[in-house]
Amino acid sequence: MSVNGQRPEYRLLAELEEHFDRLVEQTDALVATWQASGASAWSFENEMADAIWLRHVLLDVWYQDGQDGRATRSHVGLVAANEKVMEAVARVNATKKAFAALLAEIRREAPTLIPEIKAILPFRQPALHNHLKGTGLARLHLKQCWRAIPLAEAPVARIRLAWYASGRSIKRLTVREAEQKLLALDSEAPHVRIQLQRLAGIPDGEPLAQVQSQAPLMRANLFYRAPLEDGRSRRAMNIALPLFVPSLDGRLPDHNLPPSHPPETRTRARRSDERLEDTAFLPSLRVYRYR
Template sequence: MGDAPEYRLLAELEAAYDRLVESAEALVAGWREHGGEAWAFGEARADADWLHRTLLDFWYQDGQDGRSTRSHVGLIAAPEPVMAQAVAVNAAKRAFAAQLARIRERAPSLVPEAKAVLPFRHPRLHGHLRGSGLARLHLKQCWRAIPLAEAPVARVRLAWYTSGRSIKRLTVREAEQKLLALDTEAAHVRIQLERLAGLPDREPLAQVQRQAPLMRANLFFREPLDDGRRRRAMNVALPLFLPAEDGRLPDHNQPPAQPPQARTRSRRRDERLEPEPLLPSLRVHRYRR
């Protein structure tokens, strides 16, 4: 049966997952009851069925990269009871993520078992996957937060953000080890190893990972917030809940169906990295001097 403390961790994760599902379904039921306008990007209808599918989309699709998540962009006008339920869903998501982190720290071997067990606690949620074998749970899609506006909004402007990237610092030695793991017989790898050999050992390098395009919402509040701000920008991978006692959506735009192909923002004059990679195979750049 296994170690009892470990399986207690798993039981606690199952309970956290149940609370997450139940709170999300309560949110959908609350919005169905209290009403409120909604808009869904790329969808013909934004109704309670759409919201249910969106909030409980916890599954991998065939061929989906395990590092990526699906976006469901939309706007929900939410009276106070609905906003309170959305806050409760996010609390359940945090609790689920915290319990999962405890398992990864104390008993990481249980993570595959959790992925196998959890889908069957609420089998109707993944009925559409019955024909494709075991439903595969996407843990990040379970715990990612619902975006919430903290105050009534006058207007929302949605736009694709395509300039995101993550930067990881590397030493010359670390970059060399990564190159040596490639095909060192290939001419382009040998050329990059020669470039690297000409650098001082202590020079820091930067490995750049371009991030997938995402939707960003710019919120313009009706009144200044407590800190004086009148606007806020946030990424929106799930429907954005907007406080609205009258159930009406604020003015909002219709973003393009697809992100732009080319970079839309000019490069910063204080860009710290050289524009061309030193090691193209690794996306490694030098810092400007």
């Protein structure tokens, strides 16, 4: 019986278990369909880009010891795919989307279920869990469960891969929100008091920007064989999982081999219209003023 229109916890958990089982089964079917097609694949991290590799990276849903809970592991690669394989990818991505939506509902309505979910789901798939025997308790990395498999929507002539190490997320803050975040720190600390005084010296209506640098990631620049319906002939996309590319003959398009590690310094020129000041206004919060 639901309360206030909410579904009971056992129903939410049962549905998530069903989505997880379907996700694993559909991923296995995807790998089998690709293997049967005899198509090519390339892995950035592994010399053998075969079905064993593909299944491993698509079902890499575990935390590793010492892994930051906010970080996910990347598995860069390219997979040539016929129509049946592309349809299988679409089914897996649809299940991932449903899994993410249900997980978001659980976080809102029954957040205490999350630890139970991480403990229970791995044991529903013994083949997934077998390789963890003797390594202690495994923890499920929920984001790695639902992140979508990248795919090109049309045949590609060539792909250029490059590290993108200048990414950052920017969140707008009001002066009041910044003040509340500072007060949540040790408000008696001298460096926090200095920042509170600095904040008090600007207009209440001035917008501020909280900046979070993002980890380096691989970006694929796709050059299509023919323009898409909207006229585009190329597309740039971030790839954390193997990119599936339509292929009638099972071969991959021309592609480059990017450096093994991201650059240590910024490689892109700073935009001339960049609107944030160079120095943080509130260093403890990584908050900047606009120019």
